[in-house]
Amino acid sequence: MIRHTVPIKASVNRGSPSRKRERAKWLDRIDLASFFVRAPAALVLLDPDLKILMVSESLAESCGFSLRQILGKTPSQLVPSIASSLDQILKRVAKTGRARLNFEIAGELPSSPGVIRYWQASCFPAARSRDGRFAVGVISTETSNTNPKSLMPRLESRLREVLDLARVGTWESNFLTGHDVWSHQLYEIFGLDSDTTASYEIFRGLIHPDDRELLDACRARFLADHLPFELPLRVIRPDGDGRVIRCSGTIVKTPEGKPAGIVGLIQDVTDQFQAEHTLREDEARMDALLGSIDEVVAELDADGVVLKLWTRNDELLVRPREEIIGTSSEQLLCAEFHSTWRPMLKRVLQTGISETLQYPLKVRAGLRWFRSNITPIPSVDGHPHSLCVLSRDITTRKNTEETLHQLSIRLLTIQDEEHRRTAQFLHEATAQSLLAVKLNLRAAARSESVNDDTRNNLLDSLDLVEGAMQEIRTLCYVLHPPMLDEAGLAAAVRWYVKGFSERGGIPVALDVAEHFGRLSREHETMIFRVITESLTNIHRHSASPRAEIRLRREDRQVTVEIQDWGRGISPERLVAMESGALGVGIVGMHERAEHLGGKLHISSQPGHGTTVRVVLPVAADVLSAAATA
Numbered sequence: 001m002i003r004h005t006v007p008i009k010a011s012v013n014r015g016s017p018s019r020k021r022e023r024a025k026w027l028d029r030i031d032l033a034s035f036f037v038r039a040p041a042a043l044v045l046l047d048p049d050l051k052i053l054m055v056s057e058s059l060a061e062s063c064g065f066s067l068r069q070i071l072g073k074t075p076s077q078l079v080p081s082i083a084s085s086l087d088q089i090l091k092r093v094a095k096t097g098r099a100r101l102n103f104e105i106a107g108e109l110p111s112s113p114g115v116i117r118y119w120q121a122s123c124f125p126a127a128r129s130r131d132g133r134f135a136v137g138v139i140s141t142e143t144s145n146t147n148p149k150s151l152m153p154r155l156e157s158r159l160r161e162v163l164d165l166a167r168v169g170t171w172e173s174n175f176l177t178g179h180d181v182w183s184h185q186l187y188e189i190f191g192l193d194s195d196t197t198a199s200y201e202i203f204r205g206l207i208h209p210d211d212r213e214l215l216d217a218c219r220a221r222f223l224a225d226h227l228p229f230e231l232p233l234r235v236i237r238p239d240g241d242g243r244v245i246r247c248s249g250t251i252v253k254t255p256e257g258k259p260a261g262i263v264g265l266i267q268d269v270t271d272q273f274q275a276e277h278t279l280r281e282d283e284a285r286m287d288a289l290l291g292s293i294d295e296v297v298a299e300l301d302a303d304g305v306v307l308k309l310w311t312r313n314d315e316l317l318v319r320p321r322e323e324i325i326g327t328s329s330e331q332l333l334c335a336e337f338h339s340t341w342r343p344m345l346k347r348v349l350q351t352g353i354s355e356t357l358q359y360p361l362k363v364r365a366g367l368r369w370f371r372s373n374i375t376p377i378p379s380v381d382g383h384p385h386s387l388c389v390l391s392r393d394i395t396t397r398k399n400t401e402e403t404l405h406q407l408s409i410r411l412l413t414i415q416d417e418e419h420r421r422t423a424q425f426l427h428e429a430t431a432q433s434l435l436a437v438k439l440n441l442r443a444a445a446r447s448e449s450v451n452d453d454t455r456n457n458l459l460d461s462l463d464l465v466e467g468a469m470q471e472i473r474t475l476c477y478v479l480h481p482p483m484l485d486e487a488g489l490a491a492a493v494r495w496y497v498k499g500f501s502e503r504g505g506i507p508v509a510l511d512v513a514e515h516f517g518r519l520s521r522e523h524e525t526m527i528f529r530v531i532t533e534s535l536t537n538i539h540r541h542s543a544s545p546r547a548e549i550r551l552r553r554e555d556r557q558v559t560v561e562i563q564d565w566g567r568g569i570s571p572e573r574l575v576a577m578e579s580g581a582l583g584v585g586i587v588g589m590h591e592r593a594e595h596l597g598g599k600l601h602i603s604s605q606p607g608h609g610t611t612v613r614v615v616l617p618v619a620a621d622v623l624s625a626a627a628t629a
Contacts, residue, residue: 036054037054038056038057041058041139041140041141042058042062042140043055043056044059045126046137046138047129048133048134048136050087050094052073052074053135054071059140062111075090082107085105085106089123093125093136094133094134097134099123099125100124101122102122104118104143105118106119119140119141119142121141122138122140123138169185169267170185170186170263171183171203171249171263172261172262172263173261173263175262176260176261179198182198189245189268190203190206191237206237207233207234207236211233222249229249232247233246242270244268244269245267245268246267246269293310293311293312294311294316295311295393296309296317296390296391297310297311297390298388298391299388299389300345301386302385303328304342305326305328306324306327309324314364315363315364318332318363318364319332329341333361345374348374348375348387349376349384352376352378353376354375357371357372368393368395369394369398371394372390372391374388375387375388408591420479422480423482424482426475426479427473427482431472431476434465437465438465438469441458441462484525485521488517488518489518489524489528490513493512496532497535497549500535500539506544507546508546508547508548509546509547509548510548510549510551511549511550512550516551516553519558526596526616527560527614527616529588530593531549533589534589534612535562538564538566541566542609543567544565544566547564547565548561548563548564549563556617557616560612560614560616561611561612563610564611565609567609568604568607569606569610589614596617598616599614600612600614
């Protein structure tokens with residue numbers, strides 16, 4: 001207010017006497033205090049201690065106070081919500097006498113709690129006190145928080161902070177003035193001193209020589225069509241450091257639609273470029289590595305669509321490579337095979353656990369056997385969203401295994417035939433010869449012409465022959481009981497179990513239907529061998545007090561179970577036994593079962609005994625014939 005009275009008095013002194021008298025008359029008529037209080041604007045006059053000396057009624061009413069309640073109070077006492085931001089400004093103006101113009105304050109008024117209100121304010125020194133401090137005048141106008149002019153300074157400040165954090169520089173090229181303006185961040189990106197005059201020529205000189213032609217062409221197109229542009233460029237800084245930038249720009253037009261200039265952004269993307277370059281190199285190395293192997297490696301998404309494919313041998317593919325990528329496994333594979341494949345893919349995605357599958361598949365090279373390992377590929381969040389399928393051609397190995405299997409079955413068959421012939425020879429030749437010796441010895445022992453010592457020797461020899469005949473009879477039944485061919489499996493097993501219990505001292509419960517009937521010679525031999533091998537293992541290794549055999553004939557299959565309650569087998573030892581590392585007995589049982597299309601499974605726990613279970617498929621006509629036998 002004082003600043004305004006001084007020029008008015010000077011004006012009156014310099015004016016004519018009549019004008020001086022006219023103005024003085026109006027000043028006398030006007031009560032300045034009344035003018036200040038009744039002003040519609042928000043006016044406040046504070047003493048150096050920031051106590052309110054005068055305030056406009058409109059401001060008092062908006063705050064919900066009377067003039068009497070306001071005078072002598074400080075703004076922070078009346079409106080605490082703005083104290084933190086306003087007090088510092090008022091104190092600085094009162095202390096220094098320097099005005100603070102056009103700043104924004106926000107807070108809640110006591111008359112409307114919970115509602116944030118905004119003011120555009122200016123503070124200025126009104127008069128100086130004896131201690132050197134100043135009274136402060138405040139003029140404020142309430143604004144809307146959506147007022148662009150009110151928000152612009154704050155938004156510009158925050159935008160600059162964001163651009164600095166992102167290492168983004170701004171540039172402007174004014175066509176009207178012919179000047180270019182660069183932000184301080186852009187000078188830092190280019191490695192230039194801030195005193196360097198910004199220009200296109202300086203910028204072009206920093207660009208890598210191999211990229212300048214690209215820059216010039218882009219600039220020419222932009223000036224011709226005025227379309228926004230963005231392009232990557234290499235920069236050589238004055239210190240020799242190479243950087244990679246992404247430069248973008250757009251045209252600015254006058255209200256009349258004429259080009260006024262260009263504004264744009266330049267971002268330093270060196271780190272990103274190097275990371276992408278390293279990633280591309282890694283991908284290229286991976287492609288080269290995977291593309292040099294004979295196996296087929298594929299990446300599938302959650303729906304089974306082939307995303308990527310690597311192999312050196314395209315003959316192992318079901319279709320040409322270009323027809324596979326982007327195609328689902330359902331379209332590539334037959335419906336029967338896909339019904340097995342699809343559930344496995346879903347399980348791997350859900351559980352995250354790899355699975356393996358062996359299968360024959362007709363590919364471009366013909367019918368081949370494959371072993372596929374399906375492994376989940378985790379994404380950034382750790383959950384699998386795609387699958388890696390590594391398929392290896394195992395046709396040669398499968399053919400070798402099949403050959404070995406046939407040889408093994410052939411050896412087992414030859415062994416069975418040899419046992420049969422040996423048993424037959426012992427029964428028909430050796431046993432008959434011993435029988436003749438027995439009869440001769442018995443006749444000689446009855447003769448009256450021999451003395452007592454000779455008779456005793458003959459009787460001892462007769463006992464030895466009887467023992468030999470019994471051993472030969474037992475050996476014949478162990479090798480191949482004639483009862484198996486003559487009376488069938490059930491009778492042979494009953495006889496063998498009875499002898500086993502008597503010789504080994506282990507009671508064996510046999511659960512078999514009385515009218516089990518006959519099976520094919522091959523099936524009966526296989527089941528009998530599994531039972532004898534299992535009982536032998538029980539006698540030698542299990543220390544079981546008892547055993548049980550269950551023999552069942554069901555619709556199109558025969559089931560055999562041999563159970564004991566002995567020591568059991570550890571998982572590690574069971575694996576070694578089934579692989580043949582600890583003998584060929586169990587391996588032979590597996591071979592026999594698989595040869596007839598069946599499965600043999602051994603379950604065991606240390607201290608809880610062992611169960612051997614065999615399931616053999618049998619044709620309906622075989623079962624019918626057995627039932628009527």
